[in-house]
Amino acid sequence: MLSRTAALLLPVLGHLRITADPVSAAATDPAPDAASDTADTAPTVAPGSIVAANHTSLADPVVVLAALHRLGARPVVLATAGLWRIPLLGTLLRHEGHIAVHRGTARAAESLDAAAAALAAGRVVLIYGEGGLPRRRDSGELPPGPFRSGLARLAHATGAPVVPLGQAGSRRLTSGGRAKQLAGLATAPVRRPGLHVHLGAPLHLPADTAEATARAHHAVTAAWTAASRHAASRGAASRHAAAGQGPEATRP
Numbered sequence: 001m002l003s004r005t006a007a008l009l010l011p012v013l014g015h016l017r018i019t020a021d022p023v024s025a026a027a028t029d030p031a032p033d034a035a036s037d038t039a040d041t042a043p044t045v046a047p048g049s050i051v052a053a054n055h056t057s058l059a060d061p062v063v064v065l066a067a068l069h070r071l072g073a074r075p076v077v078l079a080t081a082g083l084w085r086i087p088l089l090g091t092l093l094r095h096e097g098h099i100a101v102h103r104g105t106a107r108a109a110e111s112l113d114a115a116a117a118a119l120a121a122g123r124v125v126l127i128y129g130e131g132g133l134p135r136r137r138d139s140g141e142l143p144p145g146p147f148r149s150g151l152a153r154l155a156h157a158t159g160a161p162v163v164p165l166g167q168a169g170s171r172r173l174t175s176g177g178r179a180k181q182l183a184g185l186a187t188a189p190v191r192r193p194g195l196h197v198h199l200g201a202p203l204h205l206p207a208d209t210a211e212a213t214a215r216a217h218h219a220v221t222a223a224w225t226a227a228s229r230h231a232a233s234r235g236a237a238s239r240h241a242a243a244g245q246g247p248e249a250t251r252p
Contacts, residue, residue, distance in 0.1 A: 002092060003074045006065035013059075013173055014192055018067050019230060020199040021223075043199050045073040045163055047122040050115075052151055052216055053165040054144040054224045055128040059173040064126065064165065067197040075126040076118045078111055078150075097123075103131065112154050119158045127151055129216060141168055141228050144221050152212035155205045162216055164200035166223030168231040169193055198227040 010016055020043040045051060045068065053064050061077065068075055081100040084090040093100070097118070101111040115125045129147035155162050172193035200223040205212035 002077075002096060002098075003065045003069040006062045007069040010062055010066040010195070013062075014169065014195045016063065016066060016070075016195045016197065017230065018070060018197045018199070019226065021201045021226075043071065043163075045071055045124055045199075046161065046202070047124065048119050048160055049124050049163050049202065050119070050151070050155060050158075050160045051075060051124060051126045051163045051165050052129050052220050053126060053167060054220050055130045055132065056142060056167075057170040057173065059170040060128075060167060063167050063170045063173075063195050063197065067165075067167070068124070068126070073124045075124040076115070077126045078115060078128070099125075101131075112150060112157070115154055116158050119154075119160045125154075125160075127154070129213075129220060141171060141231075144217060144224055147213050147217045147220075149209050149213055151216050152205055152209045155212060155216075156207055156209070159204075161202040161204055162219070163202050164216070164219035164223040165197060166200070166220060166225065166227040167195070167197045168224065168227040169195035194231050196227045196231040198223045198230065200226075 051064075051068065051073075053060065061079070065075070065077075076096075077098045078101050079093070079098060081102045084093055084100050099111050099114045099118070102108050115127070118125055127150065129151045130145045131148040131150070132145075151162070154160070172191070173195075200219050203215070203219055205215055
């Protein structure tokens with residue numbers, strides 16, 4: 001339900017486009033409910049995969065879940081345990097089998113056990129390797145911060161492939177303090193910011209935790225760089241069109 005809700009909500013907030021590295025691409029048709037601005041190249045996310053995404057904004061899950069929904073994936077999400085205390089949202093998270101991460105407690109390892117069980121059952125697992133949001137308060141983009149070791153340990157324990165996912169633009173939906181975030185969401189249907197998700201080729205991480213963490217971070221950073229580049233080029237094209245300078249401008 002959360003994936004479906006994200007897929008329905010996001011077109012109201014902005015324009016989402018999805019691309020992928022050529023080596024990971026498969027010629028697939030967009031899902032029947034995909035919007036017209038769906039992927040140029042739509043990869044498949046294989047069952048039992050770990051999707052590792054960069055984390056920049058509270059709006060990230062909506063963007064990423066909507067993108068994965070278009071590609072036919074309904075992931076189990078590892079998220080901070082505090083979300084389970086929010087009325088209604090907590091109920092939905094529990095009902096759909098998403099996984100609470102109790103960071104800094106003796107229960108922290110339980111989330112990896114639950115994620116391993118989900119992968120063994122053929123589910124896709126979505127994890128944010130950074131484990132938290134950046135401190136930057138404006139809407140500017142930031143490359144992924146340092147990764148925690150959980151992603152590498154989960155990949156090693158399960159042998160699951162890791163699909164790097166970079167997303168850009170969600171900070172234009174929500175960023176900064178609470179008032180600014182609420183204002184961003186309220187004005188998004190008018191502003192219609194461009195949102196971009198880019199998927200890298202699946203990779204199998206090495207057994208060494210430090211090396212695996214570094215390799216995953218490099219791959220997600222590369223995916224984020226591609227997403228940012230696409231988002232920036234779309235933004236420039238839109239500004240030129242609005243100014244009557246680009247090919248999309250209305251001609252007399």
